[in-house]
Amino acid sequence: MDEATYRGMLDALKAQVSPTTPPDLRAQSFADLETFKQREEVVEYAVFILSRTDMPEHDDFTRHFALQCLEAAAKTFGGEMSPRGEALRNHAATLLTCGTKPLELETFHIKEGVARLISSLAEAAFPDAWPSFMDGLLSAWQNSGEASAELCMMTLRNLAEDCTDSNFNAKLTALRRNGIMKAASVHNDVMLNLTFSYMGLNFQAYRQANDEMAGAAAAGMTMSPQYQEAAVRAQRAGLLLRAGLSMLRRFVLWIRHDQLLTPEHDFVSVFLALVPARELREEAALCLAALVSRKVSDLTLLRRLIVELPDAVAASPRPPADEPLQDLSFWRCIGSVVSDLVQFNANPISVMDEILPPPPQSQQAGAGGHAGGAVGAVGAAAVGDTAAFERYLAMS
Secondary structure (H helix, E strand, O other): OOHHHHHHHHHHHHHHHOOOOOHHHHHHHHHHHHHHOOOOOHHHHHHHHHHOOOOOOOOHHHHHHHHHHHHHHHHHHOOOOOHHHHHHHHHHHHHHHHOOOOOOOOOHHHHHHHHHHHHHHHHHHOOOOOOOHHHHHHHHHHHOOHHHHHHHHHHHHHHHHHHHOOOOHHHOOHHHHHHHHHHHHOOHHHHHHHHHHHHHHHHHHHHHHHHHHHHHHHOOOOOOHHHHHHHHHHHHHHHHHHHHHHHHHHHHOOOOHHHHEOOOOEHHHHHHHHOOOOOOHHHHHHHHHHHOOOOOOOHHHHHHHHHHHHHHHHOOOOOOOOOOOOOHHHHHHHHHHHHHHHHHOHHHHHOHHHOOOOOOHHHHOOHHHOHHHHHHHHHHHHHHHOHHHHHHHHOO
16 A cells, blocks of 8 residues: 555545635545546555544545445446455455444444445345355354444345335346345345344343433433443444344335244234334334235234234324424324225225134123024124224224
């Protein structure tokens, strides 16, 4: 790495960010930086910047530029089976496991940049030139700490979005998308099991930390070290839960419903449990919206949504009186969930005994064996059985 070239790049970045830079110098520095991205040894400079976060000159703006350099390299040779292509992918894998700051301290756009870089490389090289991508990603998720786990979920989110979402998949050919999803689907069971267990652990940590914060606040101890430590734990768990929900929202669109509701992982309970959490409920509602954006063929799942969603929504906190529209997007999403679920499943819903439980046997026998008593008992049971569905429809 040439020291003069490195310093010249840093000077050009300073000129870009300084408000006092003359227009002609700003234009020249921009051109110099664009030229720098095309250098053959650009990966070496970028990796040095991203690996030395302890240096004050490597601030977020400089690190962001380094990620742009790696993205330019990924577009040029990220899918190659050549030594430079393999080296670039190895650098990206190292960046995933140990190239960012702690979870709660890292800037969001840096996280997004790292996740976008790795997903772009996967879209160019997986599975042909990078067959170990999914195995390595899932291993990093389990073994490399919270910051890496969040980046892994963000990377999988990008990959699923680019391959399945009609708003984003124009960047890949149909053949490329199908190849990626076919290779990735082999890991679905492992990925879903890992996601479920990881989100379960973080949900427990999130709930415990919030309970501790509520107890400290009630005692007037919001400035205590205990409260601050619990707040950090709640923030960490919340970030990981949000990343998991955001990833699942994209996978729910193409994974079969029966894969989401198994003895090993029940993601419906995950979504419903997080609906009452103010910081996470909109993302949880978006997951439910994705879940019901197509016909629900599993009647057990359909019944659960009808019966359990009203209670989850009822437990959600209301907005402050002085900000009544604060949660408008959440309620719009819930309205969309109800509307789509009824629209796409009108036929099974219309036959209530396929969804709601039949009346208890004890109620089917009328008082004294009279037919009139039996009819009255069955009628009363039917009213009770449909109460949950009526509350559900009232939300729309």
